[in-house]
Amino acid sequence: MEVEDGRSSNLGDSTGALASRRPRTVWTAGQRDALLTAFARDPYPSFRVRQDLAREMGLPESRIRVWFQNRRNRTREVPRQGAQGSAGGPSGLASLQRPREPGARARGGRSSPEEGRTRPRTRLSPAQLMILIQAFGVEPEPEYDARVKLAQETALPEDTVHIWFQNRRSRHPVCGRGRVPGQDSLASHPPTPLPQPSPAPNGEPSGRPCNPREMSLPAAAQPSSGPYHEGDPESHPVSNNYTVDDVELTLDQLLMKLQADQQAQDTLDPHVPLEDIIPTLELPLDPQEYWTFLLDLF
DNA sequence: GCTAATCTAATCAACTACCAGTTGATTAGCCCATTAGC
Secondary structure, three states: OEOHHHOEOOOOOOOOOOOOOOOOOOOOHHHHHHHHHHHHHOOOOOHHHHHHHHHHHOOOHHHHHHHHHHHHHHOOOOOOOOOOOOOOOHHHOOOOOOOOOOOOOOOOOOOOHHHOOOOOOOOOOHHHHHHHHHHHHHOOOOOHHHHHHHHHHHOOOHHHHHHHHHHHHHHOOOOOOOOOOOOOHHHHOOOOOOOOOOOOOOOOOOOOOOOOOOOOOOOOOOOOEOOOOOOOOOOOOOOEOOOHHHHHHHHHHHHHHHHHHHHHHHHOOOOOOHHHHOOOOOOOOOHHHHHHHHHHHO
8 A cells, every 4th residue: 555655654664765754964063062052051942042043053943952852861960869960071061950840840930922932832724734634644653754745735844743743643542553554544544433431631641532523513613814923934824713623524524535435446346437436525614615725725 | 872863751831712621832751762874
């Protein structure tokens, strides 16, 4: 079987893989110095600081973020023997205190979004969601080149696509393990909803069923123009009041159709003309709305 | 072997809608995450 692009779906293949990973970044001495200096100043730089560094170096912000992540990991000489020891250490990093206490975690001490502490929240448009969800149904763990392609299609940064897939995998685990090499990928998105075990209370990331959505069309799926991050170069103007479920619902039906087509093509008599075996696509949206989606896509 | 890239799991926080759920962003990783390119 093949996945989009005609690429083989055997993801385990490590040998000839083309761009399965982002090409390794090679830092110049100057860049490394700048990073080390910034790290010594603050091992948890804000988004704005990371962006400034990225601009200086002509690299994506995500590279800076990953560098800081790796650096923190590498320099974490955590032995609980209290004393921080010499001021030297690797890179002379002072106190890399992990913000462990609940509440003070991660962001250190919360700050307002205006300060640029964290990247402005991306708001995905229905069209973007549709593309991503569809891609997730086909391949929940896209490789680098596939993510780049998706980034182009959605006009999102590649790392936003990457993060979206990470979140998606943890919140919508695919039935029968993430990916099964050689298996028809559409089978990982079964059309029949599983019985809901019970409404999960707050924060239950991975205990969800494979397809938690019910097949009932939400009444209020009215497209309307929504806000987006103006002034944020990475945000996007198309953002309507669709919920993910609305889009997924549409997608579920599209996927069901694709699956049906697939099965039909596998089992059909080759003498039957193709036109005769393609079922009519039922649109969960008005034709008008549907075309709006399509126009948004292209 | 070093280290950039990647992963999972947990968590925070902005939004939406009506207070709890959804979801984008960030972080750690503990016999110090694993994988893979140079």
